[in-house]
Amino acid sequence: MNIAVAQSGGPTCAINASLVGVFKEALKTPAIDAVFGSINGIEGMIKDELIDLKMVIRSNEDMELLRQTPSTVLGSCRYKLPAADEDDEVYRKIQANLEKHRIQAFFYIGGNDSMDTVDKLSVYLRSVGSDIRVIGIPKTIDNDLPITDHTPGFGSAAKYVAATVQEIIRDSSVYSVDSVTIIEIMGRHAGWLTASTCVLRANDEIAPHLIYLPECDLDADKFLEDVRIMQAKHKAVIVAVSEGVRIPEENRTDIVVDNFGHEYLSGIGKTLEQLVKDRIGCKVRSIELNVMQRCSSHICSKTDIDEAELIGSEGVKRALAGESGKMVYFKRLSDVPYVITVETTDASQVANKEKFFPKKWVNHARNDITPEAVRYFLPLIQGEVKIAMKNGMPVHFKLK
Structure with missing residues (x-):
């Protein structure tokens, strides 16, 4: 039998590790002959744009380099x-x-929109009597897929964001003047990535002093009051805010949506910067971390990369066992020691659905995260990958 794999949605630091997981498991399985890669996701399957991955991934060194290469090597x-x-x-x-x-098994690595494709395609194939299996392999830095404890790509993004915020804290603390620094972090409807900045408390950081998520409406006057309270305690106030935090309609720019009806969101940092400038008048700046959050492999989480490979491998095993229309996912058994298992669920339970950050982990004032969340986040950012370097810079795998 032959299999095919594709990648979809936004890039992450770990999505190629899942591709390696699929590929490695196929190499270990005598029943699998060719492993095809579909260029640009499901579009490659529609246009018959496939490549033989055994012709481009030729060695263990290639697999390791691909495993630590960010973004989607097959395109998205x-x-x-x-x-x-x-x-x-x-x-x-x-x-x-x-x-x-x-091809008797197709693996789609992606987020909740990709699981929509897994669900629809598997249902169609069954309806026409085809025994081709379709398996979804999760990914997203947003960590917003239902059912799974967390998603591959999130741990590395959280680690990068926390490290970057810590460096911003150091940079902002050197001057004697009062200042406010607003850091805009990815998260359309779910604030997992912004909330994860609370892991800095595990290393005795006090900042970010304020954390705002899209799960909680933003009130401009309350925000300004929060800032003033923090200014009475700290000369340099650090604010972490999700890009999708709701703001009054009159402050919103024109809304642009993608093919799934999702808004392209940005600008909350600049809006809050202007509020502080106009109403408080201190030194203020906003920083939008933007796409760097997705593909900063130089500080990736080893746990994240290892788990991404694992879940790709498990997806192949589930297809060989006869499953289809499923998504493989992580089930957490304990925080300390950190233990997970890999299970499957119907892709229909994940498709076009979102998992929001728990309100129980947000403080009463809706401007910070509780310590319980730190215990959830910490295991996901553990470990460092030995990054391949050349001329002082990371080396990435590229399709020849």
Whole structure:
């Protein structure tokens, strides 16, 4: 049998490690012959743009380099499959290309939108009597997939964000004048990544002094009061805020959405900066971490990379066991010692759904995170990967 794998959605630091997990498990399985990579996600399956991964990943050194290379080496997409009962042409193309290459299992590495593809495609294939299996492998730095304890890519992003915020704290503390630094962090509807900055408390950092998540509405006057209270205690106030924090309609810029109807969000940092400048008048600046959060492999979490590879491998095992229309996920058994298992759930339980940061881990004032969350986050950022370097810079795997 042959298999195929594709990557979709936003890049992460660990998504290629999941690709390696699929590839390695295939190499260990005598029943699997060719391993195809679909270029640009499901679009590659539609257009029959496949490559033989055994021709480009030729050695253990290649696999290790790919494992620590950020972003999606096969390319990505944000393509939404139509409902099959309304338009099945694209499904027939996918099925024809799968059968053309004798592919009996397809693995899709992605987030909740990608699980929509896994669910729809597996349902269609069953409806036409095909035994081709479809398995979803999770990823997203947003950590917002239901069912799973956490998602590959999140731990490395959280580690980068925490380290960067700590460096900003050091930078902001050197001057004698009062200042406010607002750090805008990714998170459209779920504030997991912003909340994870609380791990700095484990190393006795007090900052960020204020943390705001999209799960809690932002009141401009309350925000200014929070800042003033912190200014009475700290000369340099550090604020962490999710990009998706809600602000009054009159302060919003034009809204642009993607193919799934999700808003492209940015600008909350600048909005809050202007509020502080106008109403408090101290030195203030905003910093948008932007895409650096997704692909900063130089400080990735070894736990994250190892788990990303593991879950890719487990996806292959589940397909070989006959499962389809499923997503593999992590179930946490304990925090200390940190123990997880890998399970499966129906992709329909994850598709187009979001897991929000628990309100029980947000303080009563809705401007900080409770210590319970630190115990959840800390295991996910543990360990360092020995990064391959050349001329003083990280080396990345590239398709030849």
